[in-house]
Amino acid sequence: MSEKHNIIPVWFFVGVLFLVYGVLIFGSGLAEWSHPPNTVLADLHAPVWWGALLIVLGVVYCGAFRPRQ
Amino acid sequence: MTAILGMLETGHLVRLSAVDLAIVIFYFALVLGIGFYLKRFAKTGEDFFLAGREMTAWVAGLAFVSANLGSLELLGWAGNAYQYGILAAHWYWIGAIPAMVFLGLVMMPFYYISKTHSVPGYLQLRYGSAASGLSAVTFAIMTILMSGVNMYAMAVVMKVVLGWDINFSMWVSSLTVGVYVAAGGLFSAIFNEVLQFFLIWFGALLIPILGLYETGGWKGMVARIQQNFPGQDFTHMWGPMHSFSSNPMGIHWTGIVFGLAAVQSMGYWTTDFLVVQRVLSAKDIRSAKMAPIIGSFFKMAVPLIVILPGLLGLAVLPMHLVPGSQVQPGQHSYDEVLPLMLVRYCGPGLLGLGVTALVAGFMAGMAGNVSAFATVWTYDIYRPFIKKNAPDQHYVAMGRWCTIIGLFVSIGTAYLAMKFASLMDYVQALFGFFIAPLFGTVLLGMLWKRVTKAAGFLGLLAGTLTSITLFFLMKSSPHWVAIFALSPEAKGLAQAMYQSLWSCTTCVVITILVTLVTKPRPDEELRGLVYSLTDVAKEEHASLFHKPVFWGTAALAALVILQIIFR
Numbered sequence: 001m002s003e004k005h006n007i008i009p010v011w012f013f014v015g016v017l018f019l020v021y022g023v024l025i026f027g028s029g030l031a032e033w034s035h036p037p038n039t040v041l042a043d044l045h046a047p048v049w050w051g052a053l054l055i056v057l058g059v060v061y062c063g064a065f066r067p068r069q
Numbered sequence: 070m071t072a073i074l075g076m077l078e079t080g081h082l083v084r085l086s087a088v089d090l091a092i093v094i095f096y097f098a099l100v101l102g103i104g105f106y107l108k109r110f111a112k113t114g115e116d117f118f119l120a121g122r123e124m125t126a127w128v129a130g131l132a133f134v135s136a137n138l139g140s141l142e143l144l145g146w147a148g149n150a151y152q153y154g155i156l157a158a159h160w161y162w163i164g165a166i167p168a169m170v171f172l173g174l175v176m177m178p179f180y181y182i183s184k185t186h187s188v189p190g191y192l193q194l195r196y197g198s199a200a201s202g203l204s205a206v207t208f209a210i211m212t213i214l215m216s217g218v219n220m221y222a223m224a225v226v227m228k229v230v231l232g233w234d235i236n237f238s239m240w241v242s243s244l245t246v247g248v249y250v251a252a253g254g255l256f257s258a259i260f261n262e263v264l265q266f267f268l269i270w271f272g273a274l275l276i277p278i279l280g281l282y283e284t285g286g287w288k289g290m291v292a293r294i295q296q297n298f299p300g301q302d303f304t305h306m307w308g309p310m311h312s313f314s315s316n317p318m319g320i321h322w323t324g325i326v327f328g329l330a331a332v333q334s335m336g337y338w339t340t341d342f343l344v345v346q347r348v349l350s351a352k353d354i355r356s357a358k359m360a361p362i363i364g365s366f367f368k369m370a371v372p373l374i375v376i377l378p379g380l381l382g383l384a385v386l387p388m389h390l391v392p393g394s395q396v397q398p399g400q401h402s403y404d405e406v407l408p409l410m411l412v413r414y415c416g417p418g419l420l421g422l423g424v425t426a427l428v429a430g431f432m433a434g435m436a437g438n439v440s441a442f443a444t445v446w447t448y449d450i451y452r453p454f455i456k457k458n459a460p461d462q463h464y465v466a467m468g469r470w471c472t473i474i475g476l477f478v479s480i481g482t483a484y485l486a487m488k489f490a491s492l493m494d495y496v497q498a499l500f501g502f503f504i505a506p507l508f509g510t511v512l513l514g515m516l517w518k519r520v521t522k523a524a525g526f527l528g529l530l531a532g533t534l535t536s537i538t539l540f541f542l543m544k545s546s547p548h549w550v551a552i553f554a555l556s557p558e559a560k561g562l563a564q565a566m567y568q569s570l571w572s573c574t575t576c577v578v579i580t581i582l583v584t585l586v587t588k589p590r591p592d593e594e595l596r597g598l599v600y601s602l603t604d605v606a607k608e609e610h611a612s613l614f615h616k617p618v619f620w621g622t623a624a625l626a627a628l629v630i631l632q633i634i635f636r
Contacts, residue, residue, distance in 0.1 A: 010260045
């Protein structure tokens with residue numbers, strides 16, 4: 001992205017965001033698996049699969065855009 | 070704005086768990102960390118005000134659409150979708166896509182080749198100080214007032230949704246924004262806009278996914294809406310617009326096509342410096358042309374997370390929402406539909422993600438306003454009129470200082486808005502006064518070399534005065550609404566569209582008339598500024614998929630298909 005300044009690409013920070021949020025949400029989803037919250041469609045356990053998606057995207061972005069020498 | 074204030078009566082909707090708070094706090098820590106990391110790269114004026122002109126088409130394009138995608142807009146348009154149905158999608162489709170493609174293919178070459186730093190900067194080169202000064206002063210005032218009004222509106226939303234103290238919300242978020250923008254300049258603002266873009270999508274996308282699952286798809290949703298609201302059409306975009314009285318917006322299709330698409334949206338997307346600044350930061354002319362076109366595809370998709378939740382609210386919410394001015398205890402306003410849908414489907418973790426997306430949206434909007442204000446103040450007011458020929462470092466320091474000062478002025482405006490609710494409506498109206506005539510002035514200047522300096526200034530002034538006059542006339546009596554908006558039944562949104570149309574028309578007519586009786590500038594002074602005197606590099610050697618015109622055409626084709634599907 002920034003050849004002149006050699007800045008870490010913004011996509012790496014996007015990956016960090018996805019990874020951290022993915023872990024938090026996935027973990028929260030697992031913790032409440034047997035006692036889901038009082039929301040509509042709680043039986044679908046959306047935090048688990050949405051958190052997993054965020055983790056996968058986070059790993060991909062962090063890996064692909066990690067700072068290089 | 071009345072709807073926003075009405076939300077204060079209803080009590081807060083959401084309780085955040087520990088994991089939700091962790092998500093919110095991590096976001097604040099990340100944006101501050103990014104700001105401090107980028108500070109070392111924002112050394113020169115070009116770095117601080119234009120991110121070094123190094124952004125790729127994708128980064129500039131995402132920042133371009135994200136700068137517009139503020140949380141107030143998300144909440145407000147989801148509320149409009151609940152109130153008016155899919156008609157609200159016009160502001161995302163015909164009211165945005167043609168203008169974004171036009172900016173990329175027609176206007177960006179002139180903005181970019183002229184090496185201007187801002188839209189008033191282009192006016193300075195093309196028309197001289199009078200037009201540039203008028204545009205710069207009005208933009209600076211408008212932007213900083215809008216920042217304050219949005220800041221207050223955000224604080225109200227945070228109080229209603231989360232129960233946060235209004236002062237706490239305003240000070241914590243504005244100081245965070247002030248620190249990271251003052252540190253990293255436009256680099257920081259753009260980085261955080263890209264983050265915000267992804268946050269908003271991943272925070273809000275679950276609502277339409279789970280909502281359509283609950284209703285059994287689009288047809289199931291439409292059936293439920295018809296059951297809940299018999300006799301009303303919420304899911305057709307063009308059919309109900311054959312007359313002013315056949316739709317709840319009070320809009321005729323001519324207002325949408327000629328007022329919204331041809332003038333209002335063109336004015337905003339091609340001359341509002343807050344969004345154009347993101348494209349000016351592109352690394353080369355091809356990236357500058359592609360950025361708005363890339364943005365147009367994402368803008369086209371935004372109704373998925375804004376309009377569709379509003380429609381789903383009509384189908385699944387157990388209560389009917391009401392206008393903000395009519396909220397009674399226990400009721401909710403239209404503008405609360407998005408938080409209500411968030412709470413309906415999202416438990417701990419996902420709720421934090423959604424709330425952080427809203428907070429991020431507000432903060433990115435504030436960052437956009439202060440970074441644009443800092444650029445226009447420093448380069449278009451301070452440097453030409455107050456201190457010329459200072460070293461570059463002096464202007465960078467001025468940029469950092471006026472970011473902080475501008476922020477405090479915004480906070481002051483927010484407190485004023487707290488005291489005087491009608492101030493918010495007038496500040497938003499201010500925006501509409503200047504944008505449409507500015508489009509006429511900039512476009513004529515780019516396409517016709519004959520337009521003179523005097524014509525540029527007088528046309529802009531005449532268009533602006535027309536806009537202000539029409540606004541107050543239509544506010545004073547339905548008699549004027551019938552004349553200028555073509556029907557006494559035309560409501561606020563429709564009136565604004567016709568106001569844009571007439572003010573832009575006045576600007577163009579006056580510009581042409583004054584041009585014909587004044588002396589044109591010599592061609593040598595206009596090279597790189599006007600169509601007939603500018604060499605824009607052709608792209609014969611580029612493959613079809615690398616040509617901006619291919620992708621611009623694809624965006625317009627997708628727009629037409631959407632209009633046919635949802636007619």
